[in-house]
Amino acid sequence: MRPRAGQYRSEALAAGQTRTRALPAQPPRPPADEGRLLVSECLRAGHLDAVALAQAAECHGLGLAGGPAVLHCCEEALLWRCVCLCLSDDAAARGLAAANDAGAAAAVEAAAAGQRIDALERLLPATAQGMLALVSAHVDAQPPLFFSACCLMDVAAACVDYADGSARAAALNACAHLISRSAAQTCAAGWACLRACSAAVQ
Numbered sequence: 001m002r003p004r005a006g007q008y009r010s011e012a013l014a015a016g017q018t019r020t021r022a023l024p025a026q027p028p029r030p031p032a033d034e035g036r037l038l039v040s041e042c043l044r045a046g047h048l049d050a051v052a053l054a055q056a057a058e059c060h061g062l063g064l065a066g067g068p069a070v071l072h073c074c075e076e077a078l079l080w081r082c083v084c085l086c087l088s089d090d091a092a093a094r095g096l097a098a099a100n101d102a103g104a105a106a107a108v109e110a111a112a113a114g115q116r117i118d119a120l121e122r123l124l125p126a127t128a129q130g131m132l133a134l135v136s137a138h139v140d141a142q143p144p145l146f147f148s149a150c151c152l153m154d155v156a157a158a159c160v161d162y163a164d165g166s167a168r169a170a171a172l173n174a175c176a177h178l179i180s181r182s183a184a185q186t187c188a189a190g191w192a193c194l195r196a197c198s199a200a201v202q
Contacts, residue, residue: 039082050086053079054119063123064155067130068137077138077148084123084155091116120159128160128167132174139181149178 042048057063057080064072064080072080091113098109125131135156138149162168 035078036082039079040086043082043086048083050083050090051115051119053083054087054122058122064131064134064152065123065125067125068133070134071138071141071145072148072152074145074147074151077145077151080123081151081154084120084159087116087120087123088159091120124155124159128156128162128164129170131156131160132170136174136177139178144181153178 039048043050054063058065062076064070064084094109094113094116098106098113101109125134131152135149135152138145138152156171156174160167160171162171
């Protein structure tokens with residue numbers, strides 16, 4: 001991916017030219033963040049249909065439902081991360097709209113929320129333990145798939161229910177394992193994902 005304009009002047013420095021420092025107002029986003037923004041915007045704008053993608057994944061044995069037996073490359077993990085978070089956020093927003101509306105409008109929003117929850121469940125492993133095992137499988141792969149693990153940590157933090165005590169224990173064990181393997185250091189969102197996952201199970 002081409003660097004952002006004005007990000008650095010490394011080419012000029014390498015050629016022995018100007019030594020002027022570039023001081024961007026904000027730290028440059030890594031390419032992974034650009035990919036997340038692109039896929040998320042396509043979903044938001046309707047160029048990609050998250051519900052249809054979940055249905056197609058179920059038909060073709062894709063998605064994350066296969067659990068730790070199926071490893072995902074970076075592109076797959078990024079796609080399913082964005083789709084899962086889109087479905088989760090949309091379901092929450094439509095559920096809130098249903099609670100605030102009345103009559104037919106409330107029924108329409110409630111049905112849409114239920115459709116998105118059902119689509120999300122099709123994409124995910126059946127249990128929280130299965131989702132956490134999937135994350136750990138990517139960390140333990142040879143070579144380790146740390147970027148994929150970071151994407152899946154986002155899903156585990158935002159889309160998994162930790163109401164059950166065994167699920168909370170599994171989440172805390174998974175966080176400890178990920179920290180010990182330094183997986184969170186491989187992407188900017190890693191530690192934030194661990195914090196969110198830890199907060200969700202307190």
